[in-house]
Amino acid sequence: MMLVTTYSEARKTLASVLDRAKQDGSVLITRADGSVFRLTPERTEGSPFEGIGTTISLPKGSLKETLASLKEEMAERR
Numbered sequence: 001m002m003l004v005t006t007y008s009e010a011r012k013t014l015a016s017v018l019d020r021a022k023q024d025g026s027v028l029i030t031r032a033d034g035s036v037f038r039l040t041p042e043r044t045e046g047s048p049f050e051g052i053g054t055t056i057s058l059p060k061g062s063l064k065e066t067l068a069s070l071k072e073e074m075a076e077r078r
Contacts, residue, residue, distance in 0.1 A: 004028040010039075 003020045010017045010029045017039065021027040026040040 002026060002028060004030065007031045 021039045022041045029037045
């Protein structure tokens with residue numbers, strides 16, 4: 001059953017309200033002026049880079065050198 005709670009109570013017990021939204025799919029939060037809000041968890045499926053591979057082959061140390069060079073260049077611009 002979906003939880004319906006007041007704004008004041010949701011503020012006091014935010015962690016449990018978030019847990020309940022995760023468990024039930026959503027929670028309704030009502031305000032004194034009559035407005036109602038639905039709190040729903042975002043669905044995450046892991047990293048957006050998961051499963052992406054690369055065939056780039058860099059010489060050992062070249063990335064470190066490039067980053068050091070960029071850092072130095074940025075410092076000179078300041």
